Amino acid sequence: MSENVQQRVEHRHWILIACMLAMFMAAIEVTIVATAMPTIIAELGGFSQFGWVFSIYLLTQAVCVPVYGRLADLWGRKRVFFIGTALFLLGSVLCGFANSMGWLILFRAFQGLGAGAIMPLTSTIVADVYSPKERASIQGWLSSVWGVSAIIGPLTGAWIVQHFNWALIFWVNVPIGIISMLMLARWLPPHHTEHPQRLNIAGSAWLMICVSALLVALLQAEALGYWSLAFLVLAAVTGYILLRHEQRADAPLFPLAIWRSKVIVAGNAGNLIIGAAMMGISAFLPTWIQGINGGSPLQAGSTLAMMSIGWPLASTLSGHLMLRTSYRFTGQLGAFMLIVGTALLLTLRADSSVLSAGCFAFVIGTGMGLTSTTFLVSVQNSADFHIRGICTASIMFSRMLGSALGTAIMGAVLNYNLLQRLPGQQDPVQRIMSPGQRAEIADHALDQMITQIAASLHWVFAVSVLIALLSWFVARGLPKRRPE
Structure with a gap:
């Protein structure tokens, strides 16, 4: 597949800023809500439904990503972006008015329906207005939004719930989304389809x-x-x-041209692996910090922040590396960093410092930044204009699916090990992570419990290493050439 020669678009920097604002709005949503959830539960109740506040958002978002990607190819990027963003903002406004956990979950579903358009379309729009050679560095700027949101989100959420009503954490999205839509309405050219088709x-x-x-x-x-x-x-x-x-x-949702391209298949497989490996850090490293090391939630969050810092830095670096070396070299370098970072987690001990864990997370974030950006840019540069939307959406969807698979697989590995090592113990991880319950456990029993849980988490980290190894072999499917 070859690149369509597009007419140079004016005011590209404003289009890029608008896309970064939209991506920031959707990316910050998860972290800012997580910080405010204790306050929301205290007012609305329904702690048993706590997990669905996050799951329903991720579920509806993931389900709609491929559909929005195909619609963007058929109806145009601008129109579909406006539909998705309007849904997201409507859900945000309604979430602030929720008076029960049930209504909040329903309105979060609306948010997810809109977020499913924002993520793939911002990347697609940027790919449309920049040349293949420029995309390598520009997509790194977009990726940096994730790192910034991961740091700003928790701090902003804590500040809002401390000084204002919790509804503001949802309403703060509205002006950002409106500004982004106005900027794209002003500067993004309309998309003209030569052969209009109906959605399947x-x-x-x-x-x-x-x-x-x-x-x-x-x-x-x-x-x-x-x-x-x-x-x-x-x-x-x-x-x-x-x-x-x-x-x-x-008119298939996934045109056959997608599956005939080794580069696009490799990009999707790579993002599936990245999403799965990422869960070994995001879900289980904080458990080690708080449960095994006895650290605070702040220390656990700081450790994850190191991964969030490494990711955007490496994403920006990946653009320069691709232009000087090749897609394959940059992807394999990122895979190597990912393998090293996950392998270092196996060296963690009960007396390991939080700083060590943070450094390991930084290495992992660096690997993820290099690989994810390289896979995305290689796919976009291999896709024709009329299928670039669905190709970009498939990359996003693969990462989401990988995250769900990684959570299920590693959760099963942890539960199996705990069942074998601590038979008869009721929720041992929760017992050592709760300061009150931890204080009630005798010292000898606590040491034994920590030892067995640490061994179980090491098995989870070992699975992360195996998954990271797969990324090396997938990266070999990338071209040995530079973006042109």
Whole structure:
């Protein structure tokens, strides 16, 4: 597939700023809400539904990403971006008026429906207005938004709930989204489709059912128990129906050109792996800091912040590396850093310093920044204009699916090890992480519990290493050339 020669777009810097604002708005949503959740639960109640506030947002976002990507190719980037952002802002406003946990979960679903458009379309719009050679560095700027939001989000959320009503954490998105939409309305040129097509409604429906069933089974496996098998069966059946439908459809959701390109397949496989490996850090490293080291939530958050700092720095660096070396070298260098970082986690001990854990997280973030940006740019530079939207969306979707898979796999590994090492113990991790419950455990029993939980977490980190190793082999599928 070759690059379409696009007419030079004026005011590209304003378009880039608008996209960065929109991506920041969606990226900060998860971290800012997480900080405010204790305050929200204290007022609305419904602690048992706590997990659904996050799961429903991620679920609806992931389900809609491929559909929005295809719509962007058929209807135009600007129109679909406005639809998604309007949904996101509507959900944000409604969340602030929620008077029960049930209503909050419903309105978070609306937010997710909109966020599913924002993430892939901002990257696609930027890819449209910049040349293949320029994308290498520009996508690094977009990636830096994630690092900034990961640091600003918790601090802003804590400050808002301390001085204002918690509803403001949702409403703060509204002016940012409106400014972004106004800027794109002013400077982003309209998209003209030479061969307009209708959206594949049947394919979209089967895709949504399949992805929803799969993500519910993965994200809620512990709560569902054996019922999760029923959701997996539903996902498998609808996935098979979707595959057969795509083979016969006149306008498939995923054009065959996507799967004929080794670069696009490698990019999707790479982001699936990155998403899975990332969960070994985001979900389980804070457990080590607070449970094994006896650290505070602030120390655990600071450790993760180191990964958030390494990611955007490496994303920016990846653009320069690609232009001087090749896609493959940059991707394999990132994979090497990811392997080294996850392997270093295996050296953690109960007396290891929080600084050591933070340094390891920084190395992992560096690896993720190099690999994720390289995979994205290589895919966008291999895709024609008329399928670039769905190709970019598939990259985002692969990472989300990888995160869900990684959470399920590593959670199962941890639970299995705890069951074998601490039989009969009721939720041992929660007991050592709660200061009150930890103080009630005898010293000898506490040492034994910490030792067994640490060994169980080491198995989780070992799985992260194996997943990171896969990224090295996938990166070998990238071209040995520079962006041109």
